[in-house]
Amino acid sequence: MTLIFGTAMTWAADLDRMQRMLEQQFGKATSHVMADLRQMLIDTKPAPELDKLQRANEFFNRRLRFVDDKVLWGRDDYWATPVETLGKGGGDCEDFSIAKYFALRSLDVAESKLRLVYVKARVGGGNSTTFQAHMVLAYYAQPDAEPLVLDNLIGDIRPASRRPDLLPVFSFNGEGMWVGNGGQPQPIDRLSRWKELLLRMHAEGSDN
Template sequence: MPIKPHKLRYGLAGAALSLAIVCCSVAFSAWDYDTFTRLAQQRYGASGAKTATEIQQLIVSSRNLVELEKLKRVNEYINRKFQFVDDTVLWKQVDYWATPLEMIGKSAGDCEDFAIIKYTALKDTGVSTDKLRLSYVKAKIGGPDSKISQAHMVLTYYAEPDAEPLILDNLITEIRPASRRPDLTPVFSFNHEGVFAGTGAKPSASIDRLSRWKDVLLRIQADGIDYKE
């Protein structure tokens, strides 16, 4: 599959650090599968409920696997199941962060939607979100020697805080260490703990500064994937 990084059409610093001051950070708790599947059926019919059930089965059947196998299974399923479609086509908006349930309804999403659904699914398989980050990168179009780059989001996995991250990408299904993705330049990353500068092991800012992330967390909760303050 040729690499075609999609366009996040807002400035990296401006969109990522738009202010929405809220007092507490958040962390995911377990999926409420009854609510999740019921909402999928109500909103998207039998096909939506079928996909919701498949994701539940994937998560439950992966819980006893070693972490690298969990990453592989979730990454391959999500990349195979959903199409990449730009927000301007899918949502008629410049940028929209979809919940996993909304992604199921569209059978598609753009790069941040792929990263979000992988993050939530892997958390429920038992992977600590301390090891997972949604990472903004600059992706070179046409290979590592290209002078043209676009904003892109991937999910990164750190086996240890200072380990080389593994890249879970909707563009390339093979999970590769960052050193084997010279086409990607890290900008910043985030998870429930905060915002990380580059590949730093400690957050440098609170997620209270990420308004889009806070907003999608609230909508994810309403869809049956709860979090605790």
Template sequence: MRPDPSAPPAAAATPSPALTWLRRALTAVLAASTLISLGSQAWDRSRMALAAQRLGPHAVAAVKILQPMLAEGAGQDETALLAEVNEFFNRRIVFTDDAAAWGQNDYWASPLETLEKGQGDCEDYAIAKYFSLLAAGVPVARLRLVYVRASIGGPGGVSQAHMVLAWYAQPLAEPLILDNLIGEVRPASKRPDLTPVFSFNSEGLWQGTGSTSAGDPVSRLSRWREVIAKARAEGFQ
């Protein structure tokens, strides 16, 4: 039977103040259980765990260690956090070129793809560290992925393309370098084997490591756009 449109609407029961408070508290608890907010950044615990389960057991095992690290990162000294994240990925990833790891000449893996594979090239190390530090609360302005020419074997050695992650305490400060070639986080001046070519993050693209803008990284670098989407689908923000 259709309702009579002329009939007055039934009066809605007004919840008591105690019930209203309880509903709000439960909503807050549920939100906190899945979304961990750290400053201006956040990561989604449930989405990350589900993404790891879809990828496989190596990703699941790694995420169980990674998530507590991210949760504790907001209250940690950033330089100590850099060393911890750098070591976490350097110890778990075996350097392998994309052709051997992915069957492609140039593939940019998401953090959890890299952890599941247990293999990756220099871009994969840098990408995984970048998104993990963002999730742990490091401001995006302090982080840049840097394409460099690396002199392998010291001065006069073989020069090859390479990628590292740079962290800046201040915009014009000398950056600290997170790398898979040398496990220790060092100031850029202590890495004479690296010559920067260009750098980028989620917000900008620069010549070298300077302040000269070279455009929008998301529109200029298609692989970067793709890996940002994959990382967000994995719970990284």
């Protein structure tokens, strides 16, 4: 359990095992998917950190289509593992963000620099008062830096100041959970879906 819920998580993924799981669940025709991911990780490993963000963001935004959980999984809210997301070829905003998070962790981007962020996203233009729940991935070059936002709805990576349509609700990673823009993390144990996701990833071949 320490490997799964430890504060210093890594994604030391056994890609061969993950490929076997992918093929077992979704068929041999999906074998190229993990091969493409593996190649992206190999090619990107030596790149500067900002390039890693760009390549991971592009990989998943281009490869995956947006599909609501109810349509894809028959459930109102399901956090898919990256293997499940790649096998289905799509997912919702949470699945995009989770896949990018773990890909960047495997590229040695420090966990302290990455947060999955639940936001209220304004829809219908700048004057709209309509918001919907959404998730993005935020990257902090330094703890007090303005975060960069990786989003499945917008292709380019933008600083948070250029995303006035997003209102942070809470954010989290393997080290803790933050409410709003708060500076002090709270125990991640409060987020049961995160723990359940890590257990399923561990079974697929990820050493979290």
